[in-house]
Amino acid sequence: MSSSPPPGWYSDPSYPLTERWWDGTAWTDHRRQPEQLRQPVGPPRPPTRKGPGRTKVVVLAAAGAVLVAGAVTGGVLLLGEDGDGGQETRTATASPTTGADGSDSPSPSKSSSKPSDDASTAVDDLNGITFPILDGWIDGDGSAEDDAVLVTDGIYDCPGDDGLCRAGTVVSRTVTGSDETSPKALAENDIEDAANDAYDRDTLDRRPYNGITGHEVVDSGSVAVAGRAGYFVRWRVTTGAGPGGYVQSLVFPSSSGSEAPVLVRFAIDAGDDGPPVGDIDTIVKGIRPVGDAGTGGGVGSSLGPS
Numbered sequence: 001m002s003s004s005p006p007p008g009w010y011s012d013p014s015y016p017l018t019e020r021w022w023d024g025t026a027w028t029d030h031r032r033q034p035e036q037l038r039q040p041v042g043p044p045r046p047p048t049r050k051g052p053g054r055t056k057v058v059v060l061a062a063a064g065a066v067l068v069a070g071a072v073t074g075g076v077l078l079l080g081e082d083g084d085g086g087q088e089t090r091t092a093t094a095s096p097t098t099g100a101d102g103s104d105s106p107s108p109s110k111s112s113s114k115p116s117d118d119a120s121t122a123v124d125d126l127n128g129i130t131f132p133i134l135d136g137w138i139d140g141d142g143s144a145e146d147d148a149v150l151v152t153d154g155i156y157d158c159p160g161d162d163g164l165c166r167a168g169t170v171v172s173r174t175v176t177g178s179d180e181t182s183p184k185a186l187a188e189n190d191i192e193d194a195a196n197d198a199y200d201r202d203t204l205d206r207r208p209y210n211g212i213t214g215h216e217v218v219d220s221g222s223v224a225v226a227g228r229a230g231y232f233v234r235w236r237v238t239t240g241a242g243p244g245g246y247v248q249s250l251v252f253p254s255s256s257g258s259e260a261p262v263l264v265r266f267a268i269d270a271g272d273d274g275p276p277v278g279d280i281d282t283i284v285k286g287i288r289p290v291g292d293a294g295t296g297g298g299v300g301s302s303l304g305p306s
Contacts, residue, residue, distance in 0.1 A: 023125055029147075030126050032176070122149045123290065124172045128256030129226055131170065132286030136275050140170070147171040150283070152268075152275055158208035159242035165208050168268035168275045169198075170283060175251070175261040183231035183251040186261055187220075190249040191233040198247050198267035199237050210240025218246070225252040226287045234280070236270070243271030248280055255289040 004024055012020035012031060021030035121130040122139040131149050133139060140148030145166070152168040159165075180186055199209050219234040230252025238244040248266040253259045264287075266280050 021126060028126065121288075124149050125290070127172055127174055127254050127262045128290045129172070129254075129262070130288045130290055131172070132283060134275075134279055134282060137168070137279070145169055145171070147173050156273075160208050160210035160240065161206035163202065163206055163208050167273060168266075168279070171265045173263045173265075174254070175263050181253075181261060183229070183253070183261065184222075186251040186263065187231045187233045187249045190251070190263060190265075191235055191247065194249045194265045194267070195235055195237050195247045198265075199239050199245060207240070209242045209244070212237050213240055214238045223250070223252075223284060225250065225284060226255055226289050227292075228252045228255060232284070234266075243269060243274070245269045245274065246277050246280065250284060255292075 005022060007024040008022060009019045009032065010022050012018045012027075014020075015031070018031045018033070021028045120133050122133055122141065123130050133150065136152055137150050138153045140151045143151045145151055148169050149172045150168075150170040151166055155164045155166050157164065175186060178186075180189075195212060195215060200212050201207055215235045215237045217233065218236045220232060223230050223232050230250060232248055232250040234246060234248040236244065236246055246266070246268050250264040250266070251261050252264075254262050264284075266283070268275050268277065268279065270277075
């Protein structure tokens with residue numbers, strides 16, 4: 001009788017030239033480029049844009065977008081860029097050959113996060129953290145939003161170009177492929193892309209809010225997140241259509257594994273129809289390491305390990 005392979009990075013059975021995270025029972029949506037194939041040979045690929053609730057995985061710096069596969073097994077899934085030399089990717093090495101049910105390969109799951117046993121929290125297993133689910137928010141698992149851990153309940157017709165928009169999203173990603181480790185530098189480098197991805201253009205080159213017409217920095221600074229010293233930058237953006245919104249880039253070291261930087265992006269609509277802007281601070285304060293409900297954070301909390 002076969003046993004399920006342990007959690008880890010394995011060759012993706014659907015995309016054999018990439019690596020994918022196996023959580024011990026099913027495939028997640030996390031993929032990455034195998035280490036041996038990170039050899040960019042072409043120019044950077046232009047970034048795509050999405051509205052809030054339709055965010056993409058971003059790269060914190062420009063990187064080559066063309067890789068030669070040849071006879072080498074492995075592969076790459078490029079997830080975006082911004083101009084700082086780093087890359088945010090999802091991936092893995094050897095593949096589990098037998099699933100828990102004895103099949104040739106495990107079947108893929110639909111989301112990078114798995115539901116929590118606690119209905120009041122959403123879990124990001126890859127980064128080893130949980131997020132509180134506030135009133136008006138739901139678990140992002142199964143929402144079809146890239147890397148979403150939380151989304152507001154319900155969608156509406158975008159005020160600009162045709163499409164469906166969501167009043168708020170929270171996405172959680174691991175920053176890899178960059179030598180930069182400073183939460184402050186990473187957050188400051190990411191915030192413009194976070195704003196553009198939320199309120200400028202989507203992947204079909206549509207402008208759900210008729211583009212961004214301006215922005216102001218409303219807050220920034222150090223913050224304790226899940227017992228770790230992080231940094232955040234928050235913008236208030238105005239748009240050609242609709243009330244605009246608030247975007248925030250938050251970066252802090254993971255409390256698990258290699259302690260790689262974790263990037264959490266917030267995008268919420270302004271105005272009466274959007275969630276309270278204070279939800280951002282409440283969610284940040286409620287982020288916890290998996291299995292450690294007592295270690296929290298927030299502005300003004302004692303900072304943990306940097």
